[in-house]
Amino acid sequence: MDNAEFLALGRQVLATQPFSVLLGARLEAFQPGRVTLALTLKPEHMQQHGMAHGGVVSYLADNALTFAGGSALGVEVITAEFKINYARPARGSALIARASVVATSGRQAVCRCDVWAVQEGGEVLVAAAQGTIVRRAADSA
């Protein structure tokens, strides 16, 4: 599979996630072990102080981690767990999550993700995440 086919496949998967469609997530880059997932910020993504809700930032990190892990493991996967540090207020026109695989071993991939906010002066790091992606068993989330 070449790069364009791989990206097209990833976009097909993303399009089958109603919650990703609801939030407007876009797969901007996708290759084995590496992914960029973005989101244009809209009023409905906000919390009460005019910034993106933590839940939007963590959705983006979670899903980027899952796609990164899945691209490396080459099978259906789920996120077993992750942690996220909110480093700065998530203000801007868009959010961009870039995730990559740190290590794979057996049925799991340890992945990291940085989430950036697109602001007038450029991109600002707003969150850092790390988690475990595992092969999906028969009846797993």
Added chain:
Amino acid sequence: MDNAEFLALGRQVLATQPFSVLLGARLEAFQPGRVTLALTLKPEHMQQHGMAHGGVVSYLADNALTFAGGSALGVEVITAEFKINYARPARGSALIARASVVATSGRQAVCRCDVWAVQEGGEVLVAAAQGTIVRRAADSA
């Protein structure tokens, strides 16, 4: 402030979060150090396998942690960080997040949250989370 006033205040805050309104989150219980936040599962909350997307589960955990921490610290707060383990598939009619404060010290509260799925046979634990809630500085998320 009595219990009913405290709950009413919490619901006012939740209503000012557009993302919480988008997802349909409801504050079902709220007292100092303890919160119950729920969500009726709808088609737009799903991922591709017919279960709630991890991002919905983590939104609920994140926000429940924030409310629990805020209720204990008594000031405007933000979630500095959290981690979540997805324990079982998030299938059911609704999700219920119950969060409480483990310890407060100075300007932070360490909180835990369990997320349950309401299924025919009763409630099933689908995720466990833990995080740090801190006082909100002037320009924080």
Added chain:
Amino acid sequence: MDNAEFLALGRQVLATQPFSVLLGARLEAFQPGRVTLALTLKPEHMQQHGMAHGGVVSYLADNALTFAGGSALGVEVITAEFKINYARPARGSALIARASVVATSGRQAVCRCDVWAVQEGGEVLVAAAQGTIVRRAADSA
């Protein structure tokens, strides 16, 4: 296996860990899904401010999580990951870690652990941890 045999087995396993012997860890209670691991604090456990080093606290949490998970899964296990929040200074005569299983599914157990410091006035919570214990594969740590 009755309770006394189960505890004796756990103590045998602990005694085979040179690092646990170096730190003086003691298994005080051990039953399926639940464990108490303790440590008398000595000068060599300290950091520069006269409190137990975070590494001692995290060792105790990590190992308690592993024993809790192992007791539930009933096989050789390893800690895949964990997170720990240091809630208060770890001062006192001893540390006590109490861990239990939150959920098991397939080959993993999600566990939580509280670490308490024994002080003159009683026990004080100094750390809270949460992690994933998995079955040990052929060549895993």
Added chain:
Amino acid sequence: MDNAEFLALGRQVLATQPFSVLLGARLEAFQPGRVTLALTLKPEHMQQHGMAHGGVVSYLADNALTFAGGSALGVEVITAEFKINYARPARGSALIARASVVATSGRQAVCRCDVWAVQEGGEVLVAAAQGTIVRRAADSA
């Protein structure tokens, strides 16, 4: 302060931590926002399968995160929380933790750390960590 003075200062701090002395940790590099902390593996660092105990790996990650955060914040600091993923068995002659600052904001630094095992064929990544370092208050750990 030039690089050599900065490193010398860091080594002085490390030498005041009895637990770090017990484990034989060495500060190999130290500059604002970046640190390398190493440890020669000895029999007393092992668990029951001939690999470094998770507690040794997590000690090294925890302390490297703390030094990285402290070097950036320029004040006395403590680790508020961290998470660690054990990616591969920690076998080898030594462990090397390399930590750096991801973002600072106000009184906290978000840091990441990779822990490598020195094996015959080279270095192998055995763990990945991420955590929050904060300014130390008057009576904090």
